[in-house]
Structures are given as structure tokens and as C-alpha cells.
Amino acid sequence: MISIDEGNIFYLLLQLSIIFILTNLINGILKKINQPTITGDLVVGIILGPTILGTFFPNLYKAIFPQNLVQIAMLDTLSWFGLFLVLLSTGIEVDFSSIWKQRKNAMIISSLDVIIPIIFSMFFIYFLPNEYFEFSDNKFITTFFISVIMTISALPIAIRALREVGIMKSNLGFLIISALTINDIIGWIVFTLLLSLFSMKFFDWKIAIEIILYTGIFTFLALNLGKKIVNWLFSKVINQDSEGIQGVLAVLISTGIVFGLITLEIGIHTLFGFFIAGIVAGDSPIFTKSARNTVHNFVYSVFASLFFVNIGLKINFFENFNLLLSLFITLIGILGRYLGAWIGSVLSKNRKYKNIIAIAHTPGGEMHIVVSLIALSFGLLSKELFVAIVFAAILSSILVGPWLAYAAKSFKILDKLEVLVYPNMKIEAKTKDEAIEKMLEFVNLKDKKNYIIKNILEKEEEICSGLKNGISVPRGIVDDLEETKIIFAKLENPINWNSLDGKYVRYIFLILTSKKNEETQIAAVKKITQISKNCLEADELNLLNTTEELERYIKNYIAS
Known part of the structure; x- marks a missing residue:
């Protein structure tokens, strides 16, 4: 029987203390220059992992991160729980009721920002040399899967960029956020469905149709009946506690766990359940801005950092980094998302602001890394392709701020x-x-x-x-x-x-x-x-x- 002893706890506490000290230090610097903290988290993982510490100081690396199953599993468990909370927090940022009022224009932009990047990316990625697909039995399916990953735009990164530029509170800012949110929802539904279908040992149309049907039913019930139940539970804990924050957090995490179990049972990834739970909770008027900020700060200051650092602890980025492949994936991803949102803006009669809307859709950000890591764990990506997607996500997130600021200079006060x-x-x-x-x-x-x-x-x-x-x-x-x-x-x-x-x-x-x-x-x-x-x-x-x-x-x- 495998058990956890005091030695395991000591090493876990040592690892966590080093990780949190370094991430706070690096992220503090990045915040001052308006860069996403996800970059700092990954840098810390690369420094502490096999890429740098493991290569140049192997004895110190093994001393801090013993490579035994129990020790690895302890950190992995915390990291995955952190990822669940990241998806919960991401869902909370989705104001579904307000966004639904913008559904006409936002839906056109979002739909095209899913369809066009998939087609655009597949056309170029499929013709990559076969050496990049040696791990795969079916090059077409792998290409399709990578293209789906590249459709999801980074909502938190875009929100930060819009705030920095100063157009977040305008009507245009709300349209962009609405379109990105719907893009998130569509992207996650498509991704989790494909993940379920591709992970089957053999394809069965009956099972595939059941998964799609159950996913639709679950999403509909969660956003309607589930919202009423969660709102009722929030009201109960608020009445019992004048502060309400502890009870609200308990209801929030419990909803995420229940929804995660349901999605796991119907054959799609648990993460989707946590994402929908966040949307449901965030739509409640009882879930105050103060409570949202508390959840967001708690998740992103502790658990999000831990998850992204742990990626760097597992993969040697030097061994699996291919500069040409990384630049290629970055270029294809940015161009595909830009083109999709640009065409969507024109068709939704937002021609005047098509460039701003399109730029806001270009960052990959944390969601690209999350979905590509899941694909890697299912054997649907090679480490080389995974590292290329991570590189593309970081670079596109860094570029969107200056690019958006330059484009926003075109907004000038008119004479009247x-x-x-x-x-x-x-x-x-x-x-x-x-x-x-x-x-x-x-x-x-x-x-x-x-x-x-x-x-x-x-x-x-x-x-x-x-x-x-x-x-x-x-x-x-x-x-x-x-x-x-x-x-x-x-x-x-x-x-x-x-x-x-x-x-x-x-x-x-x-x-x-x-x-x-x-x-x-x-x-x-x-x-x-x-x-x-x-x-x-x-x-x-x-x-x-x-x-x-x-x-x-x-x-x-x-x-x-």
C-alpha cells in the first residue's frame, strides 16, 4: 500500500514555497510592464524543471523534485485541482444574460472566428512534414484537432488589453467581449466533444450521437434550471451569514464538482463542467463583484500559477523546441483568428471597427495551453507540437496589447x-x-x-x-x-x-x-x-x- 509520510509533505511544502516566491517575484515585474502573468508562471516552471535546473544542476533538481510516483502525484493533484478552479473562474467572467442581448452580431463574429481559423489552419498544418506527425496514426485527425485548439481566443488576455487601451467600457468593448465569450463557449463545446470522440478506441456513431445529445441537454439544463437552483442556494447561504462569502464559495466549488462529475459521466471532459458551473454562478445577481474578485484573486494568485508552473516541471522545452515550427504555428494561429473575426465584423455590419475587433481575437493565452496539455495527455499531440503551441500562445498574448494600442490611435474626437x-x-x-x-x-x-x-x-x-x-x-x-x-x-x-x-x-x-x-x-x-x-x-x-x-x-x- 502506497502512503504519504512526513518526508512527502516536507518536499511538497518546499516545492510550493519555492514556486510561490519565484512566481510572485517574476509576475510582479511583468505586471509593471503590462504583460500576462502566465508568461512568468511558465518561465518559473522552465527554470525549476528539466529544461534549466534539470540540465545544468541535475542533483539539485532531483533534491527539490524527487522523481518518485507519490511525490509527483501530490503536486499533480494540486495542479489539476487548480486547473478546475481556473476554468470555474473563467466561466464566472462570462456575463451570459448580458451577452445574450448582443447575440446577433456577436454570434456572427464568433461563429466565423471558429469556422475560418479551423479551415485556414488545417490547410497549412496538413502540409507540414510527416516527421511532426510520427506519433499519430491519422494525420488528418491530428491536423483537425490542432486547428480546433487554435480557434479558442483568450478572453482574460483580451479583457486586460481592452482595459489598458481604455475602450473596455465602450459599446465596442462590450461587443468584443460578447463575441469572445461566445467564441469561448463554442470552442470548449467543440473541443470537449472532439476529445471524447477521438479518445474512443473505435469510432461508434451511436456513442458519438449520444455524447453530442447529452452535452446539449446538460448545457441547456445547466443554463436554465441549474441557474435557478444555484441562485436559490446563494440566497440561502447569504441569509444565514451576513458576510455570505464563505457560503457562496462553498456553493460555487460544490457546483463545479457536481457539474464536473456529470460531464465526466456523460463522456466529456470534467473541465467543461467546471466552465459551465462558472457561467451559471456568474449569472446570479447574488454573486457580488466583491465575491467574484475574491474568487479570481484566490485562484490566480495560487492555483493558476501552480498549474502553469507544473507544465514547465514536466517538459524539457530545450529538447522539444523547434523555432521554425513555433513561429509557423504562431503565424497561422494569429492570421486565422484575425481573418475569422475580420470577416465576421464585416458581415455583422461592424465594418468600421473590423480591425480592432479582429486584433482583440488574436491572443491564444492560457486556454490554448490548457486544451493543448489535455490533448498531449491523451496522446493527440507530440511534445514538439505542444511546445510550439505554448510558444504561440505566449507570443500572441504579448503582441496583442501593443498592437491594439496602435490600432486604437485611430479613434479621434470629432469636431462636434x-x-x-x-x-x-x-x-x-x-x-x-x-x-x-x-x-x-x-x-x-x-x-x-x-x-x-x-x-x-x-x-x-x-x-x-x-x-x-x-x-x-x-x-x-x-x-x-x-x-x-x-x-x-x-x-x-x-x-x-x-x-x-x-x-x-x-x-x-x-x-x-x-x-x-x-x-x-x-x-x-x-x-x-x-x-x-x-x-x-x-x-x-x-x-x-x-x-x-x-x-x-x-x-x-x-x-x-
């Missing part, structure tokens, strides 16, 4: 812009709805006021306009508005706006624009987001004491 400051600058309101209504009364839009309020509040439900440092940018569309209006007000008493940093809102920039001048809205949101990132610039708003000073400052800053 009016800045208004609320009378006496300050407004008294207890809720965001009341504040927005009072600001619209000042603009005097007469019979259109109720329609515009509804339009603004619907957009607030879709994507909260709260930024950092007490600033919000609610926005509305007024069809026949000749010039874009930005109405500014200081709140007498700050309001909870569910902002990114959790701070209450003190300053409101209400943006009203027509559909034809929507580019001005995007540019204005971008500029105001820059103010919100800088504490000194945000505080400067409080130092301006007259209406004229505020109007001049806002107009000069936004138009600059």
Missing part, C-alpha cells in the same frame, strides 16, 4: 463635441439611476428622456460604467443628436457603482451620442479611462472650482 457641467457642479443622489435621471433633466431632452434613461440603464446592466478612482462613464445613444454631449457632475455623496477597484463613484461623465457619431463615444471613453488610471489626475477634478474651469479642462483633455 459639447461639454456641459451640472449646475453648481454638484448633484445629490442616492443611486446611479437617480443621478443619471437628474443629469438628463439638466440637458432637457423633453419627451426622449424616458427612452434615453432606459437605453443608458440597459447598457449599465450589460457592462458597468464604473472605472477606477471614483469615476464612471455611463453612455447612451440619441438617434438625432447633432453633436456629442459630455455632461459632468460631482456627487455630493459618493455612490456604489460596482467599479473596477471597488471605490464609490464621485465623478460622473455622462456621454450622449448618435449612432453615426459612435466613434466619438469610444474616443471619449478612452480619454476618460486614462484620467481614471491616474490618482493625481482624478483628484485634480476636485481642485477645479468653477464651471468654466471644468469645461475647459475636460474639453482640452479629451480633445488633446
Whole structure:
């Protein structure tokens, strides 16, 4: 009988302490230069694993990471549990109810961003030399599987890039997030189905149809009946505990485990169950932003790092790295995803923003690494191809930020812009709805006021306009508005706006624009987001004491 002794626990604690110290150190540096922390996690794994430590200091490597089954299994178990939580957290970021309202345009973009990259990638990958497919009995199936992996875009990476550029809170930002989210859902469904079908020892149409049918039924029931049950459970634990966070976390993880067991039973990967559980929980109004941030910080500061470090501990990247293959996979992946989203944008009548939308779909990120690792564990990828996909995921994630920032320079404030400051600058309101209504009364839009309020509040439900440092940018569309209006007000008493940093809102920039001048809205949101990132610039708003000073400052800053 194999058992765990104190020696195993000692080595596990030693490994974890070294991993967490190094990942915190490297990721702290990467955050300062706005790079994804997944890069740091993999670098730590490469340093501590067979690639560097195992090659140059083999005795030290064996001393820290004994190569016995029990010790390896302990770290592997923690890593896989971490991956389950990563998928749970990824699902939480999906606001399914809001995204469903954008389904028409977002679905067109997402569908083409799945179909076109598969066709595009297969055409080129299939003609790679046979030496890259020596592990496979069927080159066509392997090529198809790799192409499916390359369709999934990295939602967390894209969100970070959109926030950095400053267009996350615009209507365009919401469309991009909606399309990427649907891409995630479609990609995971296709991937898990194919994984189940390809892992069968022999193909059986009856089993294949059953898996597809059960997957559809499970997804439908989870997003409808499951959502009601989880919301009811959340309400029960909140009533029993004023804080609620412990009970909410217990319900969240329990839902992930139950859904994971169900998906495993019907023949698809457990990870899909955790992903759907995250979507279901994230759609609950009781699952607050504070609880979401707690889950996200806990998962990504501990478990996500552990999983990606463990990849580097298992594979010698020097031995399996092929520069030409890695660059080829990177180029094909980026071009395929860009082309799919570009064509989808044109067909969904978003021609003006096709380049921005397409760029946001190019990063591979953590999901590429996750799905390719699963494929590797099932014997559907060689280590050389796996390393190439990891390289492509990291490089595409690094490139998307600067590329998006360069493309976003095209958004410029148009001439027709009016800045208004609320009378006496300050407004008294207890809720965001009341504040927005009072600001619209000042603009005097007469019979259109109720329609515009509804339009603004619907957009607030879709994507909260709260930024950092007490600033919000609610926005509305007024069809026949000749010039874009930005109405500014200081709140007498700050309001909870569910902002990114959790701070209450003190300053409101209400943006009203027509559909034809929507580019001005995007540019204005971008500029105001820059103010919100800088504490000194945000505080400067409080130092301006007259209406004229505020109007001049806002107009000069936004138009600059």
C-alpha cells in the first residue's frame, strides 16, 4: 500500500514555497510592464524543471523534485485541482444574460472566428512534414484537432488589453467581449466533444450521437434550471451569514464538482463542467463583484500559477523546441483568428471597427495551453507540437496589447463635441439611476428622456460604467443628436457603482451620442479611462472650482 509520510509533505511544502516566491517575484515585474502573468508562471516552471535546473544542476533538481510516483502525484493533484478552479473562474467572467442581448452580431463574429481559423489552419498544418506527425496514426485527425485548439481566443488576455487601451467600457468593448465569450463557449463545446470522440478506441456513431445529445441537454439544463437552483442556494447561504462569502464559495466549488462529475459521466471532459458551473454562478445577481474578485484573486494568485508552473516541471522545452515550427504555428494561429473575426465584423455590419475587433481575437493565452496539455495527455499531440503551441500562445498574448494600442490611435474626437457641467457642479443622489435621471433633466431632452434613461440603464446592466478612482462613464445613444454631449457632475455623496477597484463613484461623465457619431463615444471613453488610471489626475477634478474651469479642462483633455 502506497502512503504519504512526513518526508512527502516536507518536499511538497518546499516545492510550493519555492514556486510561490519565484512566481510572485517574476509576475510582479511583468505586471509593471503590462504583460500576462502566465508568461512568468511558465518561465518559473522552465527554470525549476528539466529544461534549466534539470540540465545544468541535475542533483539539485532531483533534491527539490524527487522523481518518485507519490511525490509527483501530490503536486499533480494540486495542479489539476487548480486547473478546475481556473476554468470555474473563467466561466464566472462570462456575463451570459448580458451577452445574450448582443447575440446577433456577436454570434456572427464568433461563429466565423471558429469556422475560418479551423479551415485556414488545417490547410497549412496538413502540409507540414510527416516527421511532426510520427506519433499519430491519422494525420488528418491530428491536423483537425490542432486547428480546433487554435480557434479558442483568450478572453482574460483580451479583457486586460481592452482595459489598458481604455475602450473596455465602450459599446465596442462590450461587443468584443460578447463575441469572445461566445467564441469561448463554442470552442470548449467543440473541443470537449472532439476529445471524447477521438479518445474512443473505435469510432461508434451511436456513442458519438449520444455524447453530442447529452452535452446539449446538460448545457441547456445547466443554463436554465441549474441557474435557478444555484441562485436559490446563494440566497440561502447569504441569509444565514451576513458576510455570505464563505457560503457562496462553498456553493460555487460544490457546483463545479457536481457539474464536473456529470460531464465526466456523460463522456466529456470534467473541465467543461467546471466552465459551465462558472457561467451559471456568474449569472446570479447574488454573486457580488466583491465575491467574484475574491474568487479570481484566490485562484490566480495560487492555483493558476501552480498549474502553469507544473507544465514547465514536466517538459524539457530545450529538447522539444523547434523555432521554425513555433513561429509557423504562431503565424497561422494569429492570421486565422484575425481573418475569422475580420470577416465576421464585416458581415455583422461592424465594418468600421473590423480591425480592432479582429486584433482583440488574436491572443491564444492560457486556454490554448490548457486544451493543448489535455490533448498531449491523451496522446493527440507530440511534445514538439505542444511546445510550439505554448510558444504561440505566449507570443500572441504579448503582441496583442501593443498592437491594439496602435490600432486604437485611430479613434479621434470629432469636431462636434459639447461639454456641459451640472449646475453648481454638484448633484445629490442616492443611486446611479437617480443621478443619471437628474443629469438628463439638466440637458432637457423633453419627451426622449424616458427612452434615453432606459437605453443608458440597459447598457449599465450589460457592462458597468464604473472605472477606477471614483469615476464612471455611463453612455447612451440619441438617434438625432447633432453633436456629442459630455455632461459632468460631482456627487455630493459618493455612490456604489460596482467599479473596477471597488471605490464609490464621485465623478460622473455622462456621454450622449448618435449612432453615426459612435466613434466619438469610444474616443471619449478612452480619454476618460486614462484620467481614471491616474490618482493625481482624478483628484485634480476636485481642485477645479468653477464651471468654466471644468469645461475647459475636460474639453482640452479629451480633445488633446
